[in-house]
Amino acid sequence: AQSVTQPDIHITVSEGASLELRCNYSYGATPYLFWYVQSPGQGLQLLLKYFSGDTLVQGIKGFEAEFKRSQSSFNLRKPSVHWSDAAEYFCAVGDNFNKFYFGSGTKLNVKP
């Protein structure tokens, strides 16, 4: 069965520091992978997605993610975090039947 694991529930980083949020998935075929961000009281906004090709994908707001098939991972990174990045981040995998499976989310806190 498809599943997504985000092992870190909360992460705190200082403003200007680098960030990496972890995501591992379980899926039998080629996965379609997504990262979404949710600001407090809001819906989810797509940061980036991977379908095929280059395993390093660029997204909005300076985020990038790397697909590693051998590790079943799709970690999200940002070289320098801004206070406005404080939010909850969700990793998701989509299947060939238009269904999506989400991780439990990682809440990012940014220290000034």
Place this chain on the structure above:
Amino acid sequence: DVKVTQSSRYLVKRTGEKVFLECVQDMDHENMFWYRQDPGLGLRLIYFSYDVKMKEKGDIPEGYSVSREKKERFSLILESASTNQTSMYLCASSMTSATGELFFGEGSRLTVL
């Protein structure tokens, strides 16, 4: 700009009441979804629809039903609300494509007393 609109941002209902959550999308998307979001559990799929009048159960359909009479509108119905249905409900839509991303509404926070 693409838009998914959920009619109610906040609702307070009593146990046993019938509750309707409405969602409208303006992108002509074939697929629409209802998710429930609870702390520490992420998003769990309740129902989805890939065409008008079509619906499929997701992972947690118990206690819910849905209606899709028009392509742009997807309603979630709680026939008899219970306190354990207090949650954030998110509607989303996507194109019929394996690569179609989800577009989300802002959510409806339901409290059942």
